[in-house]
Amino acid sequence: MRIFPWLLVILLATAAWAQPDVRLRVTREEYAAIRIAIADSTRGLQPSLENMHGNFLNHFNWALEVTGYLEIVTMNDEDKPQAIIILHASAGAASIAYEIRLVDHPSKATIFKRRYVCATETVRSTAYVAADDVIFALTGRYGIASSQIAFVAGKKPNSHLYVINLDGSGLRRLTSLPGIVMSPAWSPSGTKLAYVSYEKGKPDLYVVDLRTLSTTRFLAFDGLNATPAWSPDGKSLAVTLSKDGNPEIYVISIDGKSMRRVTFYSGIDCSPTWAPNGLEIAFTSDRTGSPQIFITDLDGISVRRITHQGSYNTSPAWSPEGDLIAYVSRIDGRFQICTVDPFGINVNVLTEIGNNEDPAWSPDGMHIAFSSTIGGKTGIYIMKKDGSFKRLIVEGFESARNPSWTRTTGLTASQREGS
Amino acid sequence: MRLLTVCLVMLALTVTLGCHGKKIRPLEEREQVEVEKQPKVPKAEREAEEKVPPIKPLEPVEQEQIILQSIHFDFDKYNLTDQAIATLTRNAEILLRHPDVRIVIEGHCDERGTDEYNLALGEKRAMAARDFLVRFGIEKSRISIVSYGEERPIDPSHNEEAWARNRRAEFVIR
Known part of the structure; x- marks a missing residue:
């Protein structure tokens, strides 16, 4: 009988990942165009x-x-x-x-x-x-044609935050002065960006509204205010804070009214990413001696490790469909993008050349954007989620990195007539 | 009165017995010997020095140039190496001699690895250095920390030597 509640939880979680979609789906087996x-x-x-x-x-x-x-x-x-x-x-x-x-x-x-x-x-x-x-x-x-990518570019530590359409049009710079800026994260609606900036000399968390371009310093606790990730409902941010003496993951409501601590470990916990059902968070932790990817519930009670190969696995990004978690793995001294399912069983290595970091899913869940030195210099590439069809999409910037991808808002049905 | 008498008797007894056993030099004599070993300093100054924990007397405090050396870390580590502990100990001694000095410890990483993890790693490196100094007796309120992750390399090269130099905690006087 004691096992029953857990079975129920697993069944519910599985049901939540498996979307009841009866439409034709392009699966890995029939991946031919x-x-x-x-x-x-x-x-x-x-x-x-x-x-x-x-x-x-x-x-x-x-x-x-x-x-x-x-x-x-x-x-x-x-x-x-x-x-x-x-x-x-x-x-x-x-x-x-x-x-x-x-x-x-x-x-x-x-x-x-x-x-x-x-x-x-x-x-x-x-x-x-x-x-x-x-x-x-x-x-x-x-x-993904009507999508846009936020990214950071510039020679460290003098960088800027940018937004560009996938087709290369509509470039916008969102920061006025060069400085340390990192980890842009789109809100689910694609109207706001959370990011980390050292504008006040330390890593604080800012939110900019792309419609009004108004920027607010959202979190400025002592120490780290880093690695923001919007909850699927857009009402909360999962972040890394070190205010309690250690980098830990917290979930904070956007209205600032509630905060809950999700991880409890004396080493590093960082880089949260939400399951699309909003019930779990994948994150990086060195609690087993080297950085690995773990999944926790929002109470921080049920925690499981999902990467077991190698001694450096970081930067998890949960796919919008929930089926895969992309991450960075150090393989033979270089950094590669991999995917693993939420059960930690099926691992695919998607890159081979150069160093590849910062995986970010496309809004359709079929592609991954990442920063790479494939072409000699750091730039932002996209590829299909099986690692094929790699293309450089952000060119002409000094070390473009930290992509975050969203669907472009504002395209209206008024351009359609009839059905 | 009775108590005083008892004390006096006991003192006399002790002195007598002591003289019968091992020969002990008179108190004044011993003091003189010890004083001769030390440079002649006014008593007030001597007392001030004695309050400071075990530090070799260097040049006068106000002339000492404060140089706090950086410490270095292994790849993906934030534990203190023996060399880092030796450097931190020297830094701690200097900070103890300069109680007015406040510092920022900056945690840095090499370029390898992800920006986000390195930000947390830099924080842990700065924390490790701070915690050592606090255990050594430096007030926590004198130390603040900031992680720069891999944003501020001191050597922009892409090789082992540069990476080793860049994995560091720096001590900046505020």
């Missing part, structure tokens, strides 16, 4: 709109391909397209209306049909919305 062809039936657009149409197509194609699990092929039978996007543009006064129909191939069954209207300034975002609808219809999840 879905082949889609695009048939543009647009005819006779006036010359002034041709350029706009070309831009739309470029953005649309990029949004499909950047997912890494869709491949654009020709209509030829030897390319074996599995679905066809039939796209037709018609001119308005200073806008273009797109009719997009996704059909299965070769059955020709319509999967969805929708109209989108864009003007010059909304070509890019409309193309992304349209592409996201296609991606959602094929895979059950939205793509």
